Amino acid sequence: MTGEPVLLSSDADGVRTLTLNRPHRRNAIDDELWSALRDALMAAGNDRAVRALVVTGAGGAFCSGADVSGGLRSTHPLYRMRTLSEVALLLHELPVPTIAKVTGVAVGAGWNLALGCDLVVATPEARFSQIFARRGLSLDLGGSWLLPRLVGLQQAKRLALLAETIDAEEARALNLVTWVVPEPEVDAFVDDLGARLVAGPPVALAQNKALLNEGPDRTLRDALANEARAQTVNFATADVPEAYTAFTEKRIARFTGDWAVPKAGHVRPKSGGSHA
Missing domain, CATH: 1.10.12.10 (Lyase 2-enoyl-coa Hydratase, Chain  A, domain 2)
Incomplete structure (x- = not known):
């Protein structure tokens, strides 16, 4: 993995795809990737050639959340949280439609990154969790704002307080996933969806x-x-x-x-x- 970019960006017919590229960590987002995401979202919002945006993950996972493997750091967490907030706002306010293509796990900030997109396409194998409470943490990346609007207050509290893991079908039943598509068909489905949005x-x-x-x-x-x-x-x-x-x-x-x-x-x- 040494030398490989933590975020891949590719363009095709007006659709820009951002791929989280830390598969050895199930695409957990470290400081470098947070900064890369912020810069990439800013660039997409300023590029008129971009008519739709897809966010996905490499290696069979979407995102396992923020990378906390480094333990305590010298930088105060408040400064890192500012970058997270910038990413959430940029994604929310991006002037083009956004699609999350979710395979594998999407937990914690990773799930809220997907929920920050306008449309969510998941494979049946995808798993979701607001895992924060299991880590002694509270919601971030906009989860406290997004969840009640999408599922109502009681279900939002259930997801946040119990930190349960749910599958793609339950996520769709809760209006947290737009479509569940078999894994062999998901790439073509998202390509077609992106083309429809670009048109x-x-x-x-x-x-x-x-x-x-x-x-x-x-x-x-x-x-x-x-x-x-x-x-x-x-x-x-x-x-x-x-x-x-x-x-x-x-x-x-x-x-x-x-x-x-x-x-x-x-x-x-x-x-x-x-x-x-």
């Missing part, structure tokens, strides 16, 4: 993601105001007239997210129906 209107998808992420913390009045502002942003892209043109020409729309405010005197074609 979508990037600005509108970013708006949808932000609206849904912020929704639970907003009143209906706030949500409606945010929707109106988001829709105004969408109408300033080339994707709205492209969708109309593609519909009339009976073809698949080619979305780019390009800025396309009409010039003075230019009137866009009307769709003749609802914009929603």
Whole structure:
């Protein structure tokens, strides 16, 4: 493993895949990998060629959590926690759809890394645990915020207080996994899912993601105001007239997210129906 990068990054047709690459530790995240993740997420958010992001792990595991094998260190834990917080926020606020491809274990911060993605695809062999209590620790990487929103308060407390290990089917029943896909089919499934997301209107998808992420913390009045502002942003892209043109020409729309405010005197074609 010496000399190999702890995080692999590859691009294919608008999809960037980040692979945690510490299989000898079941991809437990050490300080180097936390920093690499932070930098990679920041880079993905600033690269318009990236239209979707996949996070996965090498060697048959997703992530066994934060690497605590080093024992006590000279650096105060508060400074390391800041990097974790940056990773969680960058993933949550990334303007492109994100997919966690989970094989093997996803525990502790590793599970919360998966839950921080917009969609989670797991194989039947995947296992999940909020293992923190077994280590004398409390939730981190956004788990205290994510879990109650996904499963409700009582189930969140069950997972956090008992630190049980659950399988992929139970995780799906609790709305913590979006799809369970047999291992031989999972790569093709995620590839197809990524392609479908890449084909979508990037600005509108970013708006949808932000609206849904912020929704639970907003009143209906706030949500409606945010929707109106988001829709105004969408109408300033080339994707709205492209969708109309593609519909009339009976073809698949080619979305780019390009800025396309009409010039003075230019009137866009009307769709003749609802914009929603």
